[in-house]
Amino acid sequence: xxxxxxxxxxxxxxxxxxxxxxxxxxxxxxxxxxxxxxxxxxxxxxxxxxxxxxxxxxxxxxxxxxxxxxxxxxxxxxxxxxxxxxxxxxxxxxxxxxxxxxxxxxxxxxxxxxxxxxxxxxxxxxxxxxxxxxxxxxxxxxxxxxxxxxxxxxxxxxxxxxxxxxxxxxxxxxxxxxxxxxxxxxxxxxxxxxxxxxxxxxx
Numbered sequence: 415x416x417x418x419x420x421x422x423x424x425x426x427x428x429x430x431x432x433x434x435x436x437x438x439x440x441x442x443x444x445x446x447x448x449x450x451x452x453x454x455x456x457x458x459x460x461x462x463x464x465x466x467x468x469x470x471x472x473x474x475x476x477x478x479x480x481x482x483x484x485x486x487x488x489x490x491x492x493x494x495x496x497x498x499x500x501x502x503x504x505x506x507x508x509x510x511x512x513x514x515x516x517x518x519x520x521x522x523x524x525x526x527x528x529x530x531x532x533x534x535x536x537x538x539x540x541x542x543x544x545x546x547x548x549x550x551x552x553x554x555x556x557x558x559x560x561x562x563x564x565x566x567x568x569x570x571x572x573x574x575x576x577x578x579x580x581x582x583x584x585x586x587x588x589x590x591x592x593x594x595x596x597x598x599x600x601x602x603x604x605x606x607x608x609x610x611x612x613x614x615x616x617x
Contacts (some may be wrong), residue, residue, distance in 0.1 A: 415476075417472065420523075428494060430607050433491040433493030435488035436488075437463060437587060438590070439464055440466050441587050441590065443466075444461060466571075479541045480494070482506060482614070483506050483507075485503070485508070487577030497614060505616060506616070509575055511568055511575060512524070513574075514530075517540070519540065519541070521536045524549060529546040529562070531546050532550065548563055549561075549562050550562070551565075552595040554591060557570065557589070559595055564606055564609065566593075587608060
């Protein structure tokens with residue numbers, strides 16, 4: 415498979431899953447059958463992080479992807495920017511959710527635009543009246559994976575919200591752990607591809 419063809423597949427993966435880090439792209443093409451199938455069988459074992467990095471550099475030169483710096487999770491991600499390429503500011507990615515305290519029970523609440531949900535199961539009148547059922551938490555190894563419909567919002571761990579990284583215990587990117595957890599808990603047989611939902615910032 416040529417670098418151009420693999421570059422097209424990498425762009426497809428970014429459109430599907432949102433801004434991705436180099437280890438996530440490499441993991442995807444080496445572990446998910448649907449994506450392995452898209453690559454020439456003789457070639458897929460060569461899709462390591464070095465090769466992905468070189469192709470992403472070429473895509474950046476052609477202004478097809480932007481590099482983002484992140485304050486949590488993987489330090490660098492690559493995605494399709496909504497900011498014009500002519501702007502020469504460093505781009506950052508931030509979570510689209512906030513952590514606030516419930517004024518009644520003082521539990522942590524996740525706020526996603528005008529929707530909220532308590533993180534912990536305390537009895538609270540505010541919870542019954544205002545919690546949004548579309549914000550879901552999936553527990554895994556003392557972490558909570560936060561999902562809104564088919565959007566992966568981030569991870570809550572030890573009182574902090576953050577972007578996904580790698581789970582060293584299973585040597586797997588947390589994005590794909592979230593996808594597996596979400597699909598395992600659904601009754602529908604169709605496999606959902608969660609998209610990492612974040613916001614861009616130039617500061």
